[in-house]
Amino acid sequence: GENVEQHPSTLSVQEGDSAVIKCTYSDSASNYFPWYKQELGKRPQLIIDIRSNVGEKKDQRIAVTLNKTAKHFSLHITETQPEDSAVYFCAASMAGTALIFGKGTTLSVSS
Amino acid sequence: DGGITQSPKYLFRKEGQNVTLSCEQNLNHDAMYWYRQDPGQGLRLIYYSQIVNDFQKGDIAEGYSVSREKKESFPLTVTSAQKNPTAFYLCASSVQAQAYEQYFGPGTRLTVT
Numbered sequence: 001g002e003n004v005e006q007h008p009s010t011l012s013v014q015e016g017d018s019a020v021i022k023c024t025y026s027d028s029a030s031n032y033f034p035w036y037k038q039e040l041g042k043r044p045q046l047i048i049d050i051r052s053n054v055g056e057k058k059d060q061r062i063a064v065t066l067n068k069t070a071k072h073f074s075l076h077i078t079e080t081q082p083e084d085s086a087v088y089f090c091a092a093s094m095a096g097t098a099l100i101f102g103k104g105t106t107l108s109v110s111s
Numbered sequence: 112d113g114g115i116t117q118s119p120k121y122l123f124r125k126e127g128q129n130v131t132l133s134c135e136q137n138l139n140h141d142a143m144y145w146y147r148q149d150p151g152q153g154l155r156l157i158y159y160s161q162i163v164n165d166f167q168k169g170d171i172a173e174g175y176s177v178s179r180e181k182k183e184s185f186p187l188t189v190t191s192a193q194k195n196p197t198a199f200y201l202c203a204s205s206v207q208a209q210a211y212e213q214y215f216g217p218g219t220r221l222t223v224t
Contacts, residue, residue, distance in 0.1 A: 001170070006153070009151070032211075034212065034213075042217075043201065043215040043216065043217050043218060044154070044201070044215050045215070046212045046213075049212065089153060089154060091154075096161070098142075098144050098156050098159040098167075098169065099144075099156075099213055100156065100170075101146075101153045101154040101155075101156075102153055103151060103152060103153035104151075104153045104154075
């Protein structure tokens, strides 16, 4: 089955800096790659997703890139703010299956 | 935040007892999922269901059971066979079980002593 590795497990940045979280997946048939943000005590919520026919997607300060050949995808957050502090999860899935999540990255943005 | 609900928010049980966690959605989604969340372990898939009366095991199904008798409901039973049941349990749903956003419930924190 699919396996998703996520790095780093913790990331600390200064407000205004950029943050990058990387994930690798094992199954080349996976075609959907979402990123979820989970604030303390709250449920995970989708922040951005990308499908295998696209190499990059942006939404304001957030972007995701996908390299199908290398089987890895990354989350980029620019101009980080304290409210970006949370746990971020990457995931992967293929048609007809459930999402398989990485172990998460705890992002801390200090002002 | 409406649409998918879990109850109760906190649940306490004695070791050796079975316990059922509730998950209900009114989003008319076909697919539903159960995940377990432990510190540093991410979200691990327990079971998922693509349609009524059908479900598949996830990575950590041992000691758990589910049913999907209605489209809007997907209860999870934590049996006494689950060796380490204390955890945070999240239910989710999506339009279909492929390449669609999953919407999560607020979760149930189960403590077994």
